[in-house]
Amino acid sequence: MRTGPFFPPKTISWYMARLFIARSAGVLAGLIIVLMALDLLGESGNILAYPGNGDAALWHYVSLRVPQLVQRFLPFAILLGTLITLVAMNQNSEIISMKAAGISAHQILAPLFLASLAVAALSFWFNDHVVARATAALSAWQDVDYGKVPDHRGIVSNVWVRAGEDLIHADTVTGRGARTVLHRVSLYDRAGDRLMAITTADTAAQGHGGWVLRNVREFNVGQGTVTPRPTLVIGRGVTADRFTLSSVDPDGLSFRALNRAIGDLRAAGRPTASLQTVLWHKLSGPLSAFLMPLLASVAGFGLARSGKMFIRAVIGMALGFAYFVADNFALAMGNIGAYPPLLAAWAPFLLFLLIGEAVLIRTEE
Structure with a gap:
């Protein structure tokens, strides 16, 4: 043999x-x-x-x-x-x-x-x-x-971001980089431990060094009044990656998608180990x-x-x-x-x- x-x-x-x-x-x-x-x-x-x-x-x-x-x-x-x-x-x-x-x-x-x-x-x-x-x-x-799960792809949902003492919440985030758009946005204006105002808007996009809100409604907690505004700039210095890369589930991503997410995080100066x-x-x-x-x-x-x-x-x-x-x-x-x-x-x-x-x-x- x-x-x-x-x-x-x-x-x-x-x-x-x-x-x-x-x-x-x-x-x-x-x-x-x-x-x-x-x-x-x-x-x-x-x-x-x-x-x-x-x-x-x-x-x-x-x-x-x-x-x-x-x-x-x-x-x-x-x-x-x-x-x-x-x-x-x-x-x-x-x-x-x-x-x-x-x-x-x-x-x-x-x-x-x-x-x-x-x-x-x-x-x-x-x-x-x-x-x-x-x-x-x-x-x-x-x-x-x-x-029932909403049928959305490439969308990040329920995102919270801290901007100084304030908190920004977006129901959903679409797009990447300069084309990032926040939908159903809420800004919680805080001074120390006190909530001063709650600002809501339909959408927000990057502009003027921050995020430009559209169709704004500002609720003043102390006065109990609602003030409508056409636009408002918030979150100056807050970059788009803080919304799009707020939570990365590695088990739910393919090898290529995870590698791309790691590259984005590394470019944003965030830990990726x-x-x-x-x-x-x-x-x-x-x-x-x-x-x-x-x-x-x-x-x-x-x-x-x-x-x-x-x-x-x-x-x-x-x-x-x-x-x-x-x-x-x-x-x-x-x-x-x-x-x-x-x-x-x-x-x-x-x-x-x-x-x-x-x-x-x-x-x-």
């Missing part, structure tokens, strides 16, 4: 990759069904509490929640799928047969690495095009307590699927009759879960600025890649 430098024979490669993908998909489907059922039991009361919501609203929630569960638990499914595949092959002496034919441990795992790399690429596309949109839609739906961490994690996160076969490989080698198969499987599972703990810890440290963004996103992946490779070489090669 001839083998290549990196892969086992084609028949064995297809057999292992097919077995690995099928079992990982089965594990993922089982996890999603159980977790979605538990999640729906806890959230269905809130969804149905809104008048008019029924079965269609529950199915809509499921359609938005399932992509998030797939994103979160795909690496777990890959880990368990690898463990199931390798343990079964070891118990059936398939691993021993391949090693007797001169196939090394790295060659045995090569089809799993290639298949998991394809899964990682598919996962990145899925997270970027499906999960980000589902997360944004679900967040908007939850913000209105599962009621936590967002950069999430940006890099959008790449390292899907690649964790590539890491799982290596961490679980300890369960596939060694003699099945030695009585240590269960211990090996537990070690493989422990390595996988230790990676997830380290990854979440590093991500949290990056979000609070304790770790640099690149270190927070990539250090756990590289660390456990070295650990998995060292364990494989030490125990088998």
